[in-house]
Amino acid sequence: MPKLRKGGNIDDIHDMILIKSKSDEPEEKIDYKKSEIDKIDKEFTIQRRFDGLKERTIKNDSQRLKVYLNYIYYNLNKTVDTTDNKDYVAFFNHVRHDRKCKDTTVNKYFKLLTVFYRIMKYKNFNDFLVESKERKRFTKHEIRHYDAIDEETLNMILEKLIGMKGSTKIRDATFLRLLWDTGCRVSEVAELTYSACDLKKGVFKLRNTKTKRERTVVCSKETLKLLNYYLQHQGDQGPDEYLFKSAYDGIINKRQLGGKFVGIVNELKREGSVPENKWLVLHSLRHGRAVNLLDKGVPLDVVKEYLGHTSIETTMIYSHSTERKNKMLDKISKIL
CATH class of the missing domain: 1.10.150 (DNA polymerase; domain 1)
Structure with a gap:
C-alpha cells in the first residue's frame, strides 16, 4: 500500500478515493x-x-x-x-x-x-x-405625421447650412437638394451608387427601395450642376461607390444629418422664421415634394408611381394634407 506523501493531506486522499454522486456536485442552473x-x-x-x-x-x-x-x-x-x-x-x-x-x-x-x-x-x-x-382599441389615438416642407422653408435651412462651419456642408446641402427634387426616402438617396446614376441627364435608378421595386427619379438642372460640382471633389468614383460618403468613405450617417437638420429647424423656430408647431424632419422633404407635385397638377397616379407608393390611398393622404387645405382656403377667401 503506497504511503501518504510527505506534506499530503489525508482528507484530500479520502476525497479522491471515494466515488462521488453527481448529485453531490453543484449543478449550474439552466434558465x-x-x-x-x-x-x-x-x-x-x-x-x-x-x-x-x-x-x-x-x-x-x-x-x-x-x-x-x-x-x-x-x-x-x-x-x-x-x-x-x-x-x-x-x-x-x-x-x-x-x-x-x-x-x-x-x-x-x-x-x-x-x-x-x-x-x-x-x-x-x-x-x-x-x-x-x-372596439378600436389601438386606433382611437390620432397619430401625428411629419409636416410637409415648402421651398421657402427649405431655402432658409440651406442658407443656415452653408453658413455653418465644417467640411461636410456642401455634401449635406447637395443631399438635401437631391432629396427635395426626387421625393425619395432618405435611405434611397443615401444608398445611391455611381452605377445607378446618369450624371449627364440627372436620372437615378433606385434599386434598394422599401417596396423592393426598382424605380427611376430625376432632378433639376440646377441640382444636377450642384451634384456634379460636389462629386468633382470626391475620391474614388467606382461603380459601387456611394455618391454621398461619410468621413471614413462609408455610407453617409443619416442620423447625424437628420440631427443637424432638426437643429437648424429649431434655430429657425427660435428666430420666429418657422412656426413652433411645425414638425419638420428630413422625411418632410418627401412629403413636401408630394404636395408640390399635386399642387402643380401632376395626376395622382403619376405621383404615386414617382414616390414609389404601393397604394393610391397613401398618395391621397397628401392630396388632403393640411398644407393643400390651407392654400385652398386662401384661394377661396380671395374670391369671396
Whole structure:
C-alpha cells in the first residue's frame, strides 16, 4: 500500500478515493424560459430577415418582442401558445402604465404581435385581434405625421447650412437638394451608387427601395450642376461607390444629418422664421415634394408611381394634407 506523501493531506486522499454522486456536485442552473425566449426570437428574426426587412427594423422588433416574451414567461408564467385575451390585456396595461409607453409605441407593440402570431402560426391571438379592431382599441389615438416642407422653408435651412462651419456642408446641402427634387426616402438617396446614376441627364435608378421595386427619379438642372460640382471633389468614383460618403468613405450617417437638420429647424423656430408647431424632419422633404407635385397638377397616379407608393390611398393622404387645405382656403377667401 503506497504511503501518504510527505506534506499530503489525508482528507484530500479520502476525497479522491471515494466515488462521488453527481448529485453531490453543484449543478449550474439552466434558465429554460430564457432559452425558449431566445429560440422564439431567433426563429422570428430569421423569418423577418427572409421577408427582406431592414436590419434596423428587425432589431427594433426583436427588442419589443423580448419585452413581450419576458412578460408572459416570467410575470404570467405562460407561453406564446397558451396566452389568452386577459393575458394580452394585462400585457398592454403593463406597457402603457408600468413602462410608461406613449400611444404610438403601444400601437407598435400591437402591430408587432399581430405580425408575430401570424408568422409563427399561433391562433390564440386571433380573438383579441378581432375584438381590438371592433372596439378600436389601438386606433382611437390620432397619430401625428411629419409636416410637409415648402421651398421657402427649405431655402432658409440651406442658407443656415452653408453658413455653418465644417467640411461636410456642401455634401449635406447637395443631399438635401437631391432629396427635395426626387421625393425619395432618405435611405434611397443615401444608398445611391455611381452605377445607378446618369450624371449627364440627372436620372437615378433606385434599386434598394422599401417596396423592393426598382424605380427611376430625376432632378433639376440646377441640382444636377450642384451634384456634379460636389462629386468633382470626391475620391474614388467606382461603380459601387456611394455618391454621398461619410468621413471614413462609408455610407453617409443619416442620423447625424437628420440631427443637424432638426437643429437648424429649431434655430429657425427660435428666430420666429418657422412656426413652433411645425414638425419638420428630413422625411418632410418627401412629403413636401408630394404636395408640390399635386399642387402643380401632376395626376395622382403619376405621383404615386414617382414616390414609389404601393397604394393610391397613401398618395391621397397628401392630396388632403393640411398644407393643400390651407392654400385652398386662401384661394377661396380671395374670391369671396
